Amino acid sequence: xxxxxxxxxxxxxxxxxxxxxxxxAPGGAFRRYQQRYRRRTASSTQVRTREAVLSEALDADVLFxxxxxxxxxxxxxxRELFRHxxxxxxxxxLGLECIPSSQQPLLDAWQRGALDADAFFxxxxxxxxxxxxxxxxxxxxxxxxxxxxxxxVPIDQASGGPRSLExxxxxxxxxxxxxxxxxxxxxxxxxxxxxxxxxxxxxxSLSQRLGAGHGLxxxxxxxxxxQPWFALQAAGLDPLRHxxxxxxxxxxxxxxxxxxxxxxFLDYLEAGDEVLGSFAIDVHMQVPRMVLHLAxxxxxxxxxxxxxxxxxxxxxxxxxxxxxNARAVFNAREQTQLSRHLLExxxxxxxxxxxxxxxxxxxxxxxxxxxHRLRHLAVGARMEADRPRTDAFYARIWEEALGxxxxxxxxxxxxxxxxADWSGALRxxxxxxRAIAAYVLSHKAMEMRExxxxxxxxxxxxxxxxxxxxxxxxxxxxxALSRSWRxxxxxxxxxxxxxxxxxxxxxxxxxxxxxxxxxxxxxVADMADPAAPPARVSA
Numbered sequence: 001x002x003x004x005x006x007x008x009x010x011x012x013x014x015x016x017x018x019x020x021x022x023x024x025a026p027g028g029a030f031r032r033y034q035q036r037y038r039r040r041t042a043s044s045t046q047v048r049t050r051e052a053v054l055s056e057a058l059d060a061d062v063l064f065x066x067x068x069x070x071x072x073x074x075x076x077x078x079r080e081l082f083r084h085x086x087x088x089x090x091x092x093x094l095g096l097e098c099i100p101s102s103q104q105p106l107l108d109a110w111q112r113g114a115l116d117a118d119a120f121f122x123x124x125x126x127x128x129x130x131x132x133x134x135x136x137x138x139x140x141x142x143x144x145x146x147x148x149x150x151x152x153v154p155i156d157q158a159s160g161g162p163r164s165l166e167x168x169x170x171x172x173x174x175x176x177x178x179x180x181x182x183x184x185x186x187x188x189x190x191x192x193x194x195x196x197x198x199x200x201x202x203x204x205s206l207s208q209r210l211g212a213g214h215g216l217x218x219x220x221x222x223x224x225x226x227q228p229w230f231a232l233q234a235a236g237l238d239p240l241r242h243x244x245x246x247x248x249x250x251x252x253x254x255x256x257x258x259x260x261x262x263x264x265f266l267d268y269l270e271a272g273d274e275v276l277g278s279f280a281i282d283v284h285m286q287v288p289r290m291v292l293h294l295a296x297x298x299x300x301x302x303x304x305x306x307x308x309x310x311x312x313x314x315x316x317x318x319x320x321x322x323x324x325n326a327r328a329v330f331n332a333r334e335q336t337q338l339s340r341h342l343l344e345x346x347x348x349x350x351x352x353x354x355x356x357x358x359x360x361x362x363x364x365x366x367x368x369x370x371x372h373r374l375r376h377l378a379v380g381a382r383m384e385a386d387r388p389r390t391d392a393f394y395a396r397i398w399e400e401a402l403g404x405x406x407x408x409x410x411x412x413x414x415x416x417x418x419x420a421d422w423s424g425a426l427r428x429x430x431x432x433x434r435a436i437a438a439y440v441l442s443h444k445a446m447e448m449r450e451x452x453x454x455x456x457x458x459x460x461x462x463x464x465x466x467x468x469x470x471x472x473x474x475x476x477x478x479x480a481l482s483r484s485w486r487x488x489x490x491x492x493x494x495x496x497x498x499x500x501x502x503x504x505x506x507x508x509x510x511x512x513x514x515x516x517x518x519x520x521x522x523x524v525a526d527m528a529d530p531a532a533p534p535a536r537v538s539a
Contacts, residue, residue: 371406
């Protein structure tokens with residue numbers, strides 16, 4: 001337990017630092033707003049069962065529920081709450097941050113049947129193209145609420161400047177106050193960002209708007225606060241089965257680990273809205289079926305014993321390294337590599353332990369690891385064979401290519417960073433990101449020469465860059481292979497042979513397929529001359 005907790009805390013700190021780097025330093029007003037939340041959730045006063053906390057929360061007249069927008073579990077808990085509340089005798093109104101209040105007429109039209117769901121979301125995407133309501137988990141939440149005939153009140157308002165958060169709270173409070181003056185007074189469930197629902201923020205603004213003696217019981221229900229999560233783990237308790245109370249009367253429950261919440265946000269920062277549609281709360285349970293489905297498509301038999309042997313560790317688990325070590329022996333260097341990979345939050349398949357460790361909720365990433373597992377079943381121990389560095393480089397590209405190909409066969413909508421994107425990165429990025437882009441483009445230019453040789457562009461020496469460029473080149477090859485499969489020029493038998501190939505000469509195989517698939521790979525204009533020298537890169 002101690003090792004798992006240490007891992008979780010380390011992963012949390014690293015991912016938080018990465019988020020800060022991606023977003024840049026917050027302004028002073030936001031920092032103070034955030035700090036008030038952190039102070040109030042730094043420690044809890046009582047541990048209770050999850051059921052008891054949720055029951056108490058639903059007794060409130062106004063329940064503020066904290067949301068982590070990119071985490072589907074967060075919206076899932078709110079759906080659980082309004083389902084339960086809707087079965088009671090009181091009229092239930094939902095106050096939602098995910099839609100600007102200016103869109104109330106559009107929402108009313110949907111609720112009274114003048115628009116269907118598709119028309120509503122199409123209109124909303126035109127009016128507010130960046131609305132949270134357009135994300136899959138919020139779409140599902142809204143669709144269910146409309147089906148249950150629950151009244152929905154949008155409470156958000158665009159605002160800028162140093163006092164934007166306070167102005168948004170004041171606007172939301174005004175919208176909610178209007179509802180709470182109705183007779184009979186409804187029960188109001190509010191879903192807003194975790195910082196907003198801190199009692200001294202939106203709840204205090206609503207109390208001020210209603211005036212003294214309003215007589216309403218208001219409660220805040222936080223989700224997945226990091227310090228209480230770690231405290232429960234340290235006490236040997238499962239956070240997903242418990243809840244907590246705080247000194248100011250707020251409540252807290254857990255729908256996922258704080259590290260998983262961070263990971264969904266990092267995935268969103270990397271891939272934008274397109275990644276959100278691939279999120280699945282039960283993704284770890286889908287992996288065995290993915291392996292079997294892919295095996296049937298390719299024609300590779302998976303024995304029953306192999307089906308039962310696969311271990312899938314869900315995202316957000318702090319016990320991944322412990323569970324890997326329980327299945328196989330790794331030397332000190334391998335332990336370090338595994339730990340580094342897990343702490344980076346990536347998914348991986350570990351052949352020796354027959355284990356898939358998921359780093360996110362993405363079905364695309366899960367399908368990729370399912371393909372790696374099928375590849376291992378097809379080729380055996382050769383997948384982990386020691387090789388000279390250049391052979392290891394091209395073998396790794398092939399493993400990445402087959403993994404991406406398998407994921408694209410299961411999820412044809414999966415996007416791929418193409419050569420135009422890498423060209424843009426070379427132009428716009430700096431530092432390591434630019435160096436990786438330069439290597440990828442230089443390698444593709446090298447492939448276009450009449451007689452390329454494997455050592456013309458030496459593999460990167462640094463592990464991180466080695467992994468990054470094999471990942472990029474592998475995805476490009478996998479993307480071209482998937483296009484060939486979709487167009488019918490890659491036969492099932494040839495694909496099966498690729499999955500079974502021991503990669504004795506991985507560079508020759510790579511070059512042959514790269515040239516064969518060249519028409520299916522997007523070209524960059526400045527690479528049109530095969531004699532052009534590659535960009536200067538440092539390995």
